Amino acid sequence: MTISERLTEDMKVAMKARDKKRLGVIRMVRSSMQNEAIKLGKNDLTEEEELTVLSREVKQRKDSLQEFKQAGRDDLVSDLREEINILNDYLPKQLTEEELETVVSETINEVDASGKSDMGKVMSAVMPKVKGKADGTQVNKEVMKQLS
Structure with missing residues (x-):
């Protein structure tokens, strides 16, 4: 449905x-x-x-x-x-912090990001994966944390 x-x-x-x-x-x-x-x-x-x-x-x-x-x-x-x-109630189940960390770290490895200069590349790859399951600001904070 x-x-x-x-x-x-x-x-x-x-x-x-x-x-x-x-x-x-x-x-x-x-x-x-x-x-x-x-x-x-x-x-x-x-x-x-x-x-x-x-x-x-x-x-x-x-x-x-x-x-x-x-x-x-x-x-x-x-x-x-x-x-x-x-x-x-209509959105999919939200990702936990641990699940979000895993998705972000996998994506960083996939796009071969090395620093904050690759932030846009990582965000554009992560967002389609977590669409509706995580808030963009949460994703942004996690990507910043892992790229630091």
């Missing part, structure tokens, strides 16, 4: 359960996916493209979460945390 199909099924369940929060988040994600499909000139997105949209939505919320925390808006912080949790 694709992410879009799961979203459609969960939307029906949320409607029947009158779960307004979950329903709103699911509708928003489906809308974002439709907009992405229109932008790409397609009817349906691939699994990878759906993951990209989901990851982007989670990242936007995490960024907003930081800003709301700094502004002291606790009411909005709790809402955003709930939305992030709902979105995380």
Whole structure:
């Protein structure tokens, strides 16, 4: 079952359960996916493209979460945390730190990177491997750590 199909099924369940929060988040994600499909000139997105949209939505919320925390808006912080949790249900299981370290070190060996000057080369090779499974900032920190 694709992410879009799961979203459609969960939307029906949320409607029947009158779960307004979950329903709103699911509708928003489906809308974002439709907009992405229109932008790409397609009817349906691939699994990878759906993951990209989901990851982007989670990242936007995490960024907003930081800003709301700094502004002291606790009411909005709790809402955003709930939305992030709902979105995380549709993302693949996240990599642990050890798994991420392994992927990064294998990739460094594959591309024969030797120092920080090879950062871009390593990042461009790692990101497709961990798409949807790890946050870009985590990957960046790990690559920096291993290239130092």
